[in-house]
Amino acid sequence: MPNWCCNRLRVSGRSEDIGQVRALFAGGGYPSYARAAAEGVQLFLAGCAGILRPADGEHYAPYPALTGAKGYPSCAEEGRDGHHDVSGNQAFTQWLCCLREGTVLTDAACDDLHALWLESGLRDRRWNDLTPARQECIVAVFAGQRHDWCGSFSATTVQTWWDTVCDGLPELKAQPLDLLMVLPPRLDVEINGFNGRLLAGVPSGYDWYTHHYGTKWPRGYDLNICNGGEDWLAVDFDTPWSPPSESLLAALSGRYGVTVEHWYAERGCDYCGYALYSDGEQAEACCDSLEWSEEEDEDGFREVTGPAWIVDNVAHFGG
Numbered sequence: 001m002p003n004w005c006c007n008r009l010r011v012s013g014r015s016e017d018i019g020q021v022r023a024l025f026a027g028g029g030y031p032s033y034a035r036a037a038a039e040g041v042q043l044f045l046a047g048c049a050g051i052l053r054p055a056d057g058e059h060y061a062p063y064p065a066l067t068g069a070k071g072y073p074s075c076a077e078e079g080r081d082g083h084h085d086v087s088g089n090q091a092f093t094q095w096l097c098c099l100r101e102g103t104v105l106t107d108a109a110c111d112d113l114h115a116l117w118l119e120s121g122l123r124d125r126r127w128n129d130l131t132p133a134r135q136e137c138i139v140a141v142f143a144g145q146r147h148d149w150c151g152s153f154s155a156t157t158v159q160t161w162w163d164t165v166c167d168g169l170p171e172l173k174a175q176p177l178d179l180l181m182v183l184p185p186r187l188d189v190e191i192n193g194f195n196g197r198l199l200a201g202v203p204s205g206y207d208w209y210t211h212h213y214g215t216k217w218p219r220g221y222d223l224n225i226c227n228g229g230e231d232w233l234a235v236d237f238d239t240p241w242s243p244p245s246e247s248l249l250a251a252l253s254g255r256y257g258v259t260v261e262h263w264y265a266e267r268g269c270d271y272c273g274y275a276l277y278s279d280g281e282q283a284e285a286c287c288d289s290l291e292w293s294e295e296e297d298e299d300g301f302r303e304v305t306g307p308a309w310i311v312d313n314v315a316h317f318g319g
Contacts, residue, residue: 002240003268004221006318009249012232013258021256025225025235027176032110034180035169037190039117041149042165043095044191046122048141049134052092060096062188062199065141067096091119098187102202105184113187123166127159138162148193148205177220177237179213179244183251214245224315236315242266246275246282254280265290265310266318272310290317 011021023029046052047066060066095116103109117123127135142149142158150156156164164170174181188199189208196204203211209218220237227233243264253260257279265272273287291306304317 002216003266004238004318005215005241005243005264005266006236006238006314006316007220007243008234008236008263008314010232010234010261011252011256011258013256015230017256017258018231018233021252021258022225022227022233024174024181024256025177025220025223025233027174027178029174029181031172031174031178031181032107032114033105033184033190034172034174036105036110036113036187037185038149038165038169038172039114039122040095040099040187040191041145042122042162043092043117043120044099045138045141045162046120046125047092047096049130049137051122051125051130051134052120053089054096055086055089055093058093058096060100062201087119088121091116091121095120099191100188102189103187105187105190109184123168126166127162145193145198148195148198175219176223177235179215179218179220179248182255183212183248185209210242212245213248214242215239216241218244218248238318241269243273246285249275249277250280250282253277263310263313264318265304265314265316267304268319272307272314272317274309274313 011018013021043052044066054067058067095113098109098113098116103113105113130138139158142161146154146156146158150161185205186208188202189205192199192202192204194205194209196202196206206216210216217240220235220239222236222238224236225233226235243262243266249260249262252258260277262275262277263273267290270289271287272290273285275282275286276284288307288310290304290310292302293305294302296302304311
């Protein structure tokens with residue numbers, strides 16, 4: 001288990017902007033990046049199983065099996081009524097281009113990717129419609145990535161997952177303080193998964209998240225929102241090992257047009273800091289070691305006593 005870094009954000013601005021930030025902190029919004037990732041995984045599996053193929057015979061070097069299915073025509077080539085239909089393969093080819101380019105999953109890009117998924121025809125290709133050979137191929141690929149694609153504690157079967165994507169992911173919603181809603185991830189990284197090891201030369205989710213978000217699990221844990229007023233609010237939350245990155249909090253400030261103050265502390269590694277963000281830029285920043293009492297308590301621990309600017313500005317000191 002990680003050490004936990006304690007964070008406090010104080011966000012101020014116009015009431016309408018604070019309302020949007022409050023909604024982000026509370027969660028429940030629609031994470032279009034997660035839809036694009038799930039539909040992307042389905043397109044990826046469809047390519048591996050030969051359900052869809054690149055219209056121009058393209059090769060995908062990070063995972064050659066994605067474009068190398070042999071032995072039977074694609075479903076798009078077979079067509080629903082026996083006629084030749086290449087629109088699904090053309091959509092898959094365009095999606096493959098986005099995967100190769102590492103498309104950033106902004107809301108606009110996600111809308112475009114969703115349109116390609118619809119055009120691919122996969123919405124109407126439910127699990128029981130697939131041939132046993134295609135099901136077997138999908139099961140084999142899915143088994144190696146299920147924890148990354150569905151969550152470490154999920155017991156979801158590939159059949160249930162596949163049909164849920166076909167149904168439009170009806171229960172999909174953002175977690176509270178989902179940092180990927182602020183700074184969107186990359187399509188190929190999300191397909192590669194948190195642990196990676198699927199797509200050669202593509203960063204794992206772990207590497208991408210720690211570099212861009214400052215923390216390996218990019219969301220707020222043990223969240224406590226203080227609804228201060230119409231023009232400000234504060235939130236306390238924890239992140240594993242380290243605080244959210246400068247680029248993430250600058251993006252939060254710029255996206256919503258707000259001023260963000262950030263205090264953080266982690267007693268296990270003995271550090272604390274403060275930063276101010278405005279107009280999408282970091283305006284102030286400082287960091288320091290924690291200060292400790294001379295005497296130990298009855299359990300042999302020393303109390304944090306400073307710096308003075310951190311003591312009353314975090315809910316606890318991490319660790």
